[in-house]
Amino acid sequence: MAHTSESESHALDQPWRIWASVAIFGIVLSGVVLGVVIIPVVQGRSDGIDAYTAICRALGILPGSPARQQVTDRTPPAPVSQVVWTPDLLQILANAKPERGRAKAQEVCVACHGEQGVSAAPEYPHLAGQSGAAIYKQLNDYRTGSRTHQLMTDIAKALDEPTLADVAAYYAAQPKRNLNLKTLAESPPAIVHLVELGDPSRNIPPCAACHRPGSGGPIEAPILAEQGQEYIVRQLKLYASGERRNDVYGRMRTIAAKLTPGEIDGLAAYYRAGFR
Amino acid sequence: MRNVERLCLAHFWVAFAAFLVACFLGAWQMWVRSPWGANVGTPGQYFMSVTAHGVSMAYVLTTFFIMGFGYFVAVTSLGRPLPGKVWAWVAFWMAIVGVVMVLVPIIMGQASVLFTFYPPLTASPWFYIGLVLVVVGSWVWCVLMLVAMREWKRENPGQPVPLAMFATVANAVMWLWTTVGVAAELLFQVIPASLGIVQTIDAGLARTLFSWTLHAIVYFWLIPAYIAFYTLVPRAAGGRLYSDTMGRLTFILFLIFSLPVGMHHLMMDPQHGNGWKFIQVLLTVFVSVPTLLTVFTITASLEIAGRLRGGRGVFGWIAKLPWERPAVLATGLAFVMLGFGGFGGLINNGYGMNAMIHNTSWVTAHFHLIFGGSVVVMYFAIAYEIWPRLTGREHASPAPLRWQLWLWFIGMMVMTLPWHWLGLQGQWRRVANFNYDDPIIAAWGPWVLVSLFGGLVLLASALLFVRNLAVLHRSPLPVTQRPLYALAVHPPHRVPAALNGFGLWNVLVLVLMLLAYGYPIAQFVIEPSPAAMVHRLH
Numbered sequence: 001m002a003h004t005s006e007s008e009s010h011a012l013d014q015p016w017r018i019w020a021s022v023a024i025f026g027i028v029l030s031g032v033v034l035g036v037v038i039i040p041v042v043q044g045r046s047d048g049i050d051a052y053t054a055i056c057r058a059l060g061i062l063p064g065s066p067a068r069q070q071v072t073d074r075t076p077p078a079p080v081s082q083v084v085w086t087p088d089l090l091q092i093l094a095n096a097k098p099e100r101g102r103a104k105a106q107e108v109c110v111a112c113h114g115e116q117g118v119s120a121a122p123e124y125p126h127l128a129g130q131s132g133a134a135i136y137k138q139l140n141d142y143r144t145g146s147r148t149h150q151l152m153t154d155i156a157k158a159l160d161e162p163t164l165a166d167v168a169a170y171y172a173a174q175p176k177r178n179l180n181l182k183t184l185a186e187s188p189p190a191i192v193h194l195v196e197l198g199d200p201s202r203n204i205p206p207c208a209a210c211h212r213p214g215s216g217g218p219i220e221a222p223i224l225a226e227q228g229q230e231y232i233v234r235q236l237k238l239y240a241s242g243e244r245r246n247d248v249y250g251r252m253r254t255i256a257a258k259l260t261p262g263e264i265d266g267l268a269a270y271y272r273a274g275f276r
Numbered sequence: 277m278r279n280v281e282r283l284c285l286a287h288f289w290v291a292f293a294a295f296l297v298a299c300f301l302g303a304w305q306m307w308v309r310s311p312w313g314a315n316v317g318t319p320g321q322y323f324m325s326v327t328a329h330g331v332s333m334a335y336v337l338t339t340f341f342i343m344g345f346g347y348f349v350a351v352t353s354l355g356r357p358l359p360g361k362v363w364a365w366v367a368f369w370m371a372i373v374g375v376v377m378v379l380v381p382i383i384m385g386q387a388s389v390l391f392t393f394y395p396p397l398t399a400s401p402w403f404y405i406g407l408v409l410v411v412v413g414s415w416v417w418c419v420l421m422l423v424a425m426r427e428w429k430r431e432n433p434g435q436p437v438p439l440a441m442f443a444t445v446a447n448a449v450m451w452l453w454t455t456v457g458v459a460a461e462l463l464f465q466v467i468p469a470s471l472g473i474v475q476t477i478d479a480g481l482a483r484t485l486f487s488w489t490l491h492a493i494v495y496f497w498l499i500p501a502y503i504a505f506y507t508l509v510p511r512a513a514g515g516r517l518y519s520d521t522m523g524r525l526t527f528i529l530f531l532i533f534s535l536p537v538g539m540h541h542l543m544m545d546p547q548h549g550n551g552w553k554f555i556q557v558l559l560t561v562f563v564s565v566p567t568l569l570t571v572f573t574i575t576a577s578l579e580i581a582g583r584l585r586g587g588r589g590v591f592g593w594i595a596k597l598p599w600e601r602p603a604v605l606a607t608g609l610a611f612v613m614l615g616f617g618g619f620g621g622l623i624n625n626g627y628g629m630n631a632m633i634h635n636t637s638w639v640t641a642h643f644h645l646i647f648g649g650s651v652v653v654m655y656f657a658i659a660y661e662i663w664p665r666l667t668g669r670e671h672a673s674p675a676p677l678r679w680q681l682w683l684w685f686i687g688m689m690v691m692t693l694p695w696h697w698l699g700l701q702g703q704w705r706r707v708a709n710f711n712y713d714d715p716i717i718a719a720w721g722p723w724v725l726v727s728l729f730g731g732l733v734l735l736a737s738a739l740l741f742v743r744n745l746a747v748l749h750r751s752p753l754p755v756t757q758r759p760l761y762a763l764a765v766h767p768p769h770r771v772p773a774a775l776n777g778f779g780l781w782n783v784l785v786l787v788l789m790l791l792a793y794g795y796p797i798a799q800f801v802i803e804p805s806p807a808a809m810v811h812r813l814h
Contacts, residue, residue, distance in 0.1 A: 016774035024532065024784050027562065028555070028791055035554025060549025060799060067550075085809050090475035196318045200711030209319060214386065216397060216813050 040066035081246050082144040083137050085219060092165050093132055101170030104163055108155060109171075117174040122230040127171035131213075134222035135168035138246075146246040184270075191266040202258050207267065218248065224271045232268035240264075280351050280358050281666045286368060287344025288659065288666075290375075292742060294336035295652075299738035301329040306691075306731040311712045311721040319708035323388040326706075330391030331382065333648070336375055338497045339410055341655055343367070343417045345500050346444050348662055350424040352760060353438040353507075356431070359423050363416055371413030377406025386814035390706070392490070395461075395482040396808040398470040404462050411455050418448035429777075436768040436776055439523045440507040440761055446527035447499040449778050453535055453785060454496060457488025469810040476807035480547035481800040487538035488793060491560075495534040497647055501654035502526065505574045505607060508661050510762035512603035515581025520764035522573040524775040529566035531781055533559060536792030543630050547805065552796050553627070559792065560625050567618065571611065578607070580765070602677040606657035609685040613649035616689075617642060620696060635706070638699025641692040648734075649688040656681060656741055665760070669751040676744050683737035691730030694723040 036058050044054030044066050057066040064070035083089075106115070109127075113119050117128030127135060141147040142156035143164070159167070184192070193199075198206035210217025211224040224232070238244035239256035247253060259267070305325055307313035317325075351358050358364065380402065381387040387399035425437055425445045437445075465482050468474045506523040510516055517523065539556035542548060582593025599605050620642045623629045633639060660677050664670050671677065695703075698720055703710075712718050774780050 010773075012770070012772040013774050013780075016772050017780055020774065020780065020784065024788065027559065028788065031555040031558040032551075035558065036551035039554065040551065055551075058549050058551030058554075060547075060552060060796070065550065087476045087807060090809060094472070094475055193315070197315055197709070200709065201713040206319060214813050215320070216388075216811055219809055219811070 043067035079248075080250070081137065081141050081146045081248060083140050083220070085133075092162060093136060093168070096132065096162075096165035096169035098166070098170040098173040101163075101166035101168070104159070104167050105170050108159075109167065112151075113171070117171045119228060122228045123234065124228070125231045126227055128174035129223065129225075130171055131219075131221075131223050132165070132168040132172035133219045135171055136164055137220040138222075139164045139168065141246045147244060187270045188266060191263070191270050194263060194267065195270060204255055204258055218251075220248070227268075227271050229268040229272040232271055233264055236264045236268070280347050280361065283358075283361065283364055283368070284344045284348045284662075285666050287340045287347070290372065291337045291340035291344065292659075292745065294332040294340070294375075296738055296742050298329045298332035298337070299735050301325045301332075303731045303735045305329065306724075306728045309707075309709060310724045310728045311718075312725065312728070314709060314712055320385060320388065322708035323390070324382060324385055327388050327390050328379070328382050331378055334391050334493075334497075335378075335407065335410060337652075337655075339371065339414050342447065342496065342500055343371075343414060345503075345658060345662075346417060346421055346448070348666075349440045349444045349503070350421060352665075353440040354424060354428045356424075356428060358420070359427055360420050364420055367413040367416035367420075370416070371410045374406040374409030374411075374413065377402045377409065379406075381814070388813055392486065393461075393466060393482075395466055395469070396477045396479055396811045398466060398477075398810050398812050398814070400814040401467060401470040404467050404470060408459070408462060408467075411459065414451060415455070418452050421445050421448040434770060436520075436771045438761065439517075439520055439764075440503055442524060442776070443499060443503045443506065443527045446531050446778065447496060447503075449782065450492060450499075450531045450534060451496050453531075453789075454489050454492035457485045457490075457538070458493075461485035461489075470812075470814070475810055477810055478800055478805060479808045480545065480805055481797070483542060483545060484539075484547070484793075484796055484800070487541045488535070488789075489538070490541050491538045492534040494643075494647065495530050498651050499527065499530060500658060501610065501651045502530075502570060504603070504654050504658050504661070505570060505610075507761045508658065509574065509603050509607045510577040510581065511759060512601050512661065513578055513581035513597055513607075515577055515579075515584055515762070517762045517764040518573050518576035518580065520766070520768045521771070521775065522569050524771070526566040526569050526573075528775070528778075528781055529562070529569075531778070532785055532788065533563045533566070535785055536788040537563065539792075539796070540625055540630075543627055544634050547800075548796050552792070556792055557625060557627065559788075564618075567614075571614075574607065574611075577762070578604075600674060600678065602660045602674055602681060603657045605678055606653050606660075606681050609681060610650040610653050610657075613645055613653070613685070613688060616693075617646035617650060620645065633699050635704055636699035637695040637703045637705050640705045641695030641699060644695070645688060645692040649685070649692070653681060653684055653688075656684065659741075659745060661760070663745055663748050664755040667748050667751075668755050669748050670753040670755050671744075671748060671751060672753060676740060680737050680740040680744055683733055683740065687730045687733030687735075687737055689730070691727045691734060694727040694730075698723050698727075 036055060040054040040058035041051045044051065044057075047068055049057075049066065049069065053062060054066040056062040057064050105113075112121065112124045113127050117126055117130070119126050138147065139152075139156045139159070140161075142149060142152045143159070145153070156164070194204070195207045198204045198209070207224065209215055210221040213223055215221075235244065236252075236256045236259060239247065239252045240259070242253055245253060256264075304317075305322065308317045308322060347358055347364060378387075381400035382403065384400075387403035389397045389399045389403075393399075421444055425441055428441070429435075429437065436442075461482050465477050465485075469477050506517060506526070510518075537556050537560040539548060539553050540560045543553055543557075578597060579587075579593050581598075582596045585593075585596040585598070587593025587596035597604055599608065620638070623633060624639065624642060660671075699705075701720060703720055710717050710720070710724075712721055
């Protein structure tokens with residue numbers, strides 16, 4: 001009896017298995033014929049693309065749209081910085097050793113930037129707790145001439161790439177910069193507004209969107225905190241005038257050119273005072 | 277009920293607590309994006325809030341609700357104790373630990389990557405590991421559902437599995453398939469990047485793996501609503517289910533057509549050939565089949581109920597339906613929202629039309645209307661339907677329940693219809709604030725305010741919902757026993773194995789997934805593309 005019901009059930013089931021499979025594969029097959037053959041070939045023909053290329057493009061084996069000729073730009077690139085964040089470079093930065101960097105820093109950097117990254121003079125930036133990627137980017141830009149400075153250009157040129165990474169790691173490992181809500185509360189509201197929200201009416205993004213740890217901005221964006229006021233004012237003015245131009249996509253040149261002198265002073269004061 | 281009340285209530289209360297918090301966050305987000313709230317809060321706070329809102333609604337509310345409802349269905353529809361109840365509690369606490377691990381980094385501002393992650397952004401590893409724990413907890417639930425069905429089948433050879441349980445197991449099977457994509461993305465790409473083991477992520481591969489999960493996860497959320505349509509609503513309306521076979525077919529078709537279709541989320545992505553996008557879009561179109569089957573079957577079932585209550589004529593039965601009952605009212609409201617949301621979805625699924633609304637508020641409106649509207653209103657209906665059984669108490673009056681459902685419906689329509697319109701105007705999504713000084717954006721302002729009003733109505737409805745459930749725990753009225761599940765007009769006596777299990781369908785899903793995703797994923801191995809730098813937010 002059990003055997004009968006099993007074979008009955010099997011007989012009941014067989015058409016389901018057959019027709020379900022036929023229906024599903026019929027749908028897929030029509031999708032393949034339409035999506036990979038008919039549509040690409042017909043669309044490609046209208047823009048002079050041969051059938052084989054159109055089918056390969058529809059499959060993603062060749063690059064480009066099956067319906068349009070591939071437009072290629074032959075303008076030579078003119079990058080403002082030679083730093084490319086390749087996996088290899090990121091690995092070099094990740095493997096950099098602060099202990100190795102310390103020796104080189106003692107030898108070359110401490111006279112201006114201090115042993116712990118706290119600079120001796122207001123025109124030199126503090127490096128303590130700065131992001132390693134930011135320090136590396138600037139050193140490399142000095143090395144390749146993307147950024148110039150009467151002292152830094154020669155110093156950076158004398159260092160090889162792994163050493164740059166080690167020195168960057170050394171200063172990055174110095175005490176971190178943390179928010180201090182008490183000192184921040186003393187800043188003028190208009191400046192705090194500019195830092196936190198920017199000014200959408202002038203297309204100025206908030207400074208904090210890139211220059212705060214963990215903000216998610218470009219990797220090379222420096223952390224701004226407890227930085228020398230004179231240094232920040234000078235850099236913003238150099239960006240505004242276009243004299244300094246190693247910012248990718250001209251981000252900082254665009255922003256700095258829109259800031260008023262009062263805002264530049266206010267922001268520099270904010271970033272001098274507001275932390276730790 | 278055999279002692280699973282505590283288990284179910286624990287799951288439901290976690291789900292609804294997360295839901296209420298997320299409603300407050302949602303209202304705040306709408307406020308800060310409106311002209312009235314411009315410049316309140318920072319972008320960092322906004323994205324933190326959006327992440328918490330999305331995670332709470334999409335992962336906590338849904339997963340806990342579905343698990344709780346699954347345990348309830350397994351016990352009530354099969355009429356036997358839940359196998360492995362200890363494991364169910366283990367899974368619950370594992371998921372709770374996971375939720376805490378997810379929420380702490382979000383609150384600390386170290387996980388503002390939104391609930392869909394967006395690699396190469398990476399959050400704190402705890403965020404992802406917590407999510408993995410929630411998913412593992414849900415896998416335990418899947419296994420328990422499969423075991424419950426298998427044991428019942430062994431005790432009842434040749435008998436058709438009750439439709440509610442068949443559908444629940446369909447959802448469990450689908451969820452096991454669904455989570456493979458996101459699990460692979462998290463375990464092999466995002467978590468190693470977040471831990472600092474690797475410095476780059478192939479964002480194209482990550483997006484492809486997530487697309488595997490992204491559409492099916494929505495059906496995971498949706499299926500409880502459909503279970504209510506087929507098994508609870510016809511009974512609540514006083515009628516019968518028009519066709520049990522249609523129900524089985526619907527859930528099977530959801531299993532098949534929810535998975536090999538995710539690439540319609542990648543139409544603007546350059547890493548796949550147009551042919552693959554076309555194939556998956558074509559398969560997506562077939563998702564309309566189970567939806568239309570359901571609209572037909574449930575309308576027919578309600579018509580039976582309306583005519584049994586004396587309805588006459590072509591439309592006369594509609595007026596005779598017991599609209600005062602929450603489950604019936606919720607079904608009507610859900611169908612209206614499903615209609616608007618479904619037609620909007622057809623726009624999203626057209627390659628050219630999608631290009632116009634891609635990354636605009638239109639998309640946000642679409643998924644809020646379908647999930648937040650149709651699905652969540654049925655979660656409310658389910659909760660109202662089964663809460664008396666869980667607490668042993670009855671509501672004094674269904675009026676506050678009806679109020680709550682109407683408020684949710686009105687709020688959702690008032691919020692999402694302007695979003696659709698704004699999306700057509702080009703209002704972008706995933707931004708923290710708008711510059712209302714710009715004359716074009718200023719023209720959006722009034723509609724943003726209308727949608728803010730809708731959001732506030734939703735918040736009021738959410739509060740009323742939690743109040744309605746909470747007061748039932750103290751209601752003096754004991755529950756009156758009544759059947760829960762609808763009988764079919766022709767109750768099934770014997771069904772083919774294909775409609776009583778998932779063996780055949782799993783094979784077909786496997787083949788379909790190989791066809792639809794095989795090469796699109798393999799290409800990343802055959803010819804690796806330039807990977808993106810990891811962007812750490814922690």
